[in-house]
Structure formats: C-alpha cells, structure tokens
Amino acid sequence: MQFDDDAELDTSQVQDRRGIPGGGLTIGGGVIGVLGLIAALLFGVDPGLFGAADTGAAPPVGQATSSAQLASACKTGKDANQRQDCRILAVVNSVQTYWEGDFKARGRQYSPAATVLFTDRVATACGTATSAVGPFYCPGDRKAYFDLGFFNDMTRQLGAKGGPFAEAYVVAHEYGHHVQNLLGTMGKVGNDRQGADSASVKLELQADCYAGVWTHHATTTPQPSTGRPLITSLTDQDIALALDAAESVGDDRIQQRATGRSNPETWTHGSSAQRTQWFTTGYRTGDMTKCNTFG
Secondary structure, three states: OEEOOOOEOOHHHEEEEOOOOOOOOOEOOEOOOHHHHHHHHOOEOOHHHHOOOOOOOOOOOOHHHHHHHHHHHOOEHHHHOOOHHHHHHHHHHHHHHHHHHHHHHOOOOOOOOEEEEEOOEEEEOOEEEEHHHOOEEEOOOOEEEEOOOHHHHHHHOOOOOOOHHHHHHHHHHHHHHHHHHHHOHHHHOOOOOOOOOOHHHHHHHHHHHHHHHHHHHOOOOEOOOOOOEOEEEOOHHHHHHHHHHHHHOOHHHHHHHHHOOOOHHHOOOOOHHHHHHHHHHHHHHOOHHHOOOOO
C-alpha cells in the first residue's frame, strides 16, 4: 500500500489519547486474559453490550496536547508512508471520503466519525474499555477506537501475518459498523448476539463486506484536497494480507487457538471462511448492495 506523498492529511478525523494515565479494569469479578477477551469481543461494536465496560469512569484529560502532536507529525501522505499512526489516519481519511461519496450517490448524507487512538483504557459513551477488547466502534458517540498495540497482538497471538493493509482492513471494518449505524442496520441485532446464524454474526460479516467495498475503490477515490486518490497503489500481496487478517479473526480459528475446539453456538463474528468470503464479495463487486448478509 502506497500513499500519495503530496496529499494533505485531515487530522481532525483522529483524536489522540495515547499515553493518558488510566487504571486497570476487572470484568466479571476478575481480570480476563487478552486472548480470552479478543475471542469474545474482537472487532466488537460496543464493549458495554458484553460487560466489558466500566461506565463510572470520567473522560480522559490531555487529549488536546496529544492530538496536537499527531497533527504536527502527520501532515502528508509521505508521513503516512513512514509512520504507523499517520498511516491509520490516512486510511481513515480515505475510508470516509469513499463513504461520503457513496452515500451522496445514493441520495443520503454521510456523517463523519472520529477515530480515537488510545493506550491501556479509554472512556467512551459505551463505557470505559481496556485495550484488551481489541478495536471497536461505539454507536453512542459514533467513534472508532484503536489501541495500536493490537496490531502486534494480531500477529503474536492470533497468527496473522500483519502488515499495513492488514491494519487498513481492521480500520475499514470498524467504519463498516459506522455505516451500519447510519443506515439503522444495528437495530436488527437486538438480543440475537450469539450463534453461527445470529444477527451479531451477520452484522460483523457485513462490516467485512463493507471493508472490501472500500478496498475496491481505495485507489480510485479522489481526495478533496488534491483531486487524486490518497492511496496510489495496492498490490496482490496487500489484498492477501487483508484476507489473512480476516481469516485470523474468525471465531472458529480464535476458539481453536484459545481452547483447542470450536463451538459455533458461541460465535459472534463468523468463521474464518465466512469472513474472507464476505470481504472478497465486497472487494470484487465494489457494491454495498451486494453485502446483504441478512438476506
């Protein structure tokens, strides 16, 4: 994945809360290991729905300073080609530019969502979550949350190969949840949150498909500041790494790694095969109407 060196990055779309002090979080009466939480909540919509939240915490302080530092470091696509945090910012810019245009073409209005970078724990409208829950989207404040350390966990603990476009897939998946929130799709889940045929699984697979749709258009979507695509090239290897990441976070694969067996009755996100299938559907068609996992 390569970014246009001269493209200006819109840092207003990312809030940097990294390094803000925070205490530990106990869940269900005890501390749960990272792999166990990832198995339950990876790429979750709302950690509060599953009990992985502490709603009594106050919002963090120091955000303005951290965000100013990010704005100083991440100005152009050249910075995105050199730094991970700038790369995540650039992907957020590209994803939101695409969805804004897609919504407009369909007679709808896209409302941008901020990304929040944090370390250890973060206060959200959905409660306070630790980095152990993995990346997540909170519909209460319409923000996507990432501890960048997760991408190391994805390779060390989940067996993914990793790489820049594997990270981009994760970001695009979370913004798929934002699209679902804007379209009202999240209301279909209700209490049907577990099982291979549950609404929760269908919601996650659709977010994978939406990530694929953005990928299809990533190198052709012009940025407002330049009139040129922010992402100038994607290789077959980039796509392979995204598919590998999708496979690594399938419920069956995570459960096998954690417990040695897979139980479809407890799935919340779908199997490895389903996740790669729906990402591929979005990538090949480039059409969000083909992402009807609820059909």
